[in-house]
Amino acid sequence: MRARLRRSAVLLTGALIPASLLIGHPAAATAAADPVSGAFAEAAATYEVPRDLLVSLAYAETHLDGHAGEPSASGGYGVMHLVTSRTLERAAKLTGRPVSALKSDDAANIAGGAAVLRAYADEAGLDAAARKDAARWYEPVARYGGATSPDVARLYADTVYDLLAQGVRGTTTGGESVTVKPRAVEPDRGPYAKAKDLDGPGTLAAAVDYPQATWVAANSANYAVSSRPSSDKIDRIVIHVAQGSYAGTISWFQNPSAKVSSHYVVRSSDGAVTQMVREKDRAFHAGDYNRRSVGIEHEGFVNDASWFTDAMYRSSAALTRNIADRYGIPKDRTHIVGHSQVPGADHTDPGGNWNWNTYMQYVTGGGGGPTNPHTPESVCGSGYKVIDSAALGSAGTVYLLYNSGNGYNCVATIKKTSIGTASATSAYLEVKGKARVTDSGNFAYYAGPVRASAAGQCVKWGGKAGTNVYDSPSEHCG
Incomplete structure (x- = not known):
């Protein structure tokens, strides 16, 4: 028996009983409500x-x-x-x-x-x-x-x-609201500090067919090496919902026991794209259509519409449009299909919560919707010119600018998705030997400008849009 009991429990006939189960205890009322x-x-x-x-x-x-x-x-x-x-x-x-x-x-x-x-x-x-x-x-x-x-x-x-x-x-299925207040935590990554940041720069461009994608290879047991389109014509794009999270789906396709995969996985929060199977190879995703199609998995569950964000629709539509253009696939619902439409399929995805009208408008209309009216030059001001930039997935781009007239650098993060809607965005600039200056918050169009005198000094710079982050090395020292 423990010498001391946790605050959340009391000892009753030798058993540890959660306090929330005790009638009359204050926690019981909270748990019931x-x-x-x-x-x-x-x-x-x-x-x-x-x-x-x-x-x-x-x-x-x-x-x-x-x-x-x-x-x-x-x-x-x-x-x-x-x-x-x-x-x-x-x-x-x-x-x-x-x-x-x-x-x-x-x-x-x-x-x-x-x-x-x-x-x-x-x-x-x-x-x-x-x-x-x-x-x-x-x-x-x-x-x-x-x-x-x-x-x-x-x-x-x-x-x-x-x-x-x-x-x-x-919000739970019972309508209960569960919240976490924003809190900045700098995690101690320990043994994972040296692992590759799959949201960071350094995409293996030679391995991907879609330039905006990050490459993470599926296990070889989960797809078939092929030589498409010379071996099999590619004339279909199949839309899936993963029935799982983004990282979880990527991990599952790396597991040899899965025996399934798709060519791409798209994240809900910001539309980030990971490619896991080369388009020339046959992913195991759509039965009879494996030979003729490219498969795109989307983070989420078919019965929960909260996963299907505008950022996901726009990013996936851009990917679909790119694939269709490269293979000459008509941009219509005969050739861009849900998993449930594949002959012989026993799956229901993407399901009734998937908005096909919105999705196809984005596919055929070049993305549609509002564009960001702001540019890095307009944010930083007169005299500033872009000298470097880094993509933040499909959610935005962070820019480094320089003003040769006054020797100042400026950093601005310009959003590409959720335009006009406040979402987590940041920009920072750190001149060697000086404290880092950051502009961070929920912004509708951009973060910044962050300016600092940096003539002849090395700088570190970067920013964040959604969950995509870029952190530069010490550079631009001249």
Whole structure:
């Protein structure tokens, strides 16, 4: 028996009982009124996991939708996405709860996810003091995603920490609001610090067919090497919904047991694109259409429209338009089809929440919608000229400018998606030997201008749009 009991529980007939289950206890009323919020608070206290980090991870995985106990494409269950043969069984052992409850009961599932995270924290050597610091949980979070490569594990953990920084406002299937206030956390990446940043610069352009994509290879067991279009004409583009998260889908296609893949995966938040199979090769995504089609997976679940953002539609439509133009594929619904339209398919994606009208308008109309009226020159002012730039996925571009008249540099981040809608955007400039200056917040069109005198001095510069980040080396020293 423990010498001291956690604040969240009391001892009753030898068993540790959550305080929220005690009639008359203040936590009981909170849990009854807001059961999912109560479950997060209870699990966080019981397993000493930062509550906001726990919610951010769950939102990254499922948008807080347990999908009525049905599994994701990779075999994950509940709001915490407990995965069969990995985290699900371990959660059952750690919590003493049956697998059936962990699959279908939100509170049990959340407790299970917290228990697994705590176990990973213990294995990483986090003591009581370290567990109170959300920045120290990076390694446990990266492990939770189950990625088979350090690069994808970093992508997974960075997504969770980006949500923590931006804040979360999620709505459960029962209509309950669950929130996380924005909080800036500089994560301690530990062993993942040297992993490639898949959201950063340095795309392997030689490996991708679409210049805006990042390259992450699928496992060779999940596709067939081919020589299309000489071997098979490519005349279809198939739209899928992954039934999982962006990082989770990328990880699943790297798993040799998956036996599935697609050529591309598109992220919900900002439309970032990862290519995993060369277009010349046959991805295993659409049965009878594998030989003749290119497959595009989209982060999310068919029954939850919150995943299908304007940024995703626009980015995916730009990709589809590019593929269609290169292969001479007509831009119509006969040749751009949903998975459910493939002959013999037993899938329902992209489902009724996918807005085909909007999507096809973007495909045929060059993207449609508003464009950003601002330029880096207009933001920084007269006399400034662009000397460098870096793409922030499809969400925007960060620019470095110089004014030869006064010796000042200027940095501005110009958004390309969510134009006119406030979203997380930042720009910074750091002159060698001086403190970094940053403009960061929720902006409708751009971040900046950030100006500093830098004649003859090396600078570091960068910015962020959505979850895409660019950080330059020390450069432009002349």
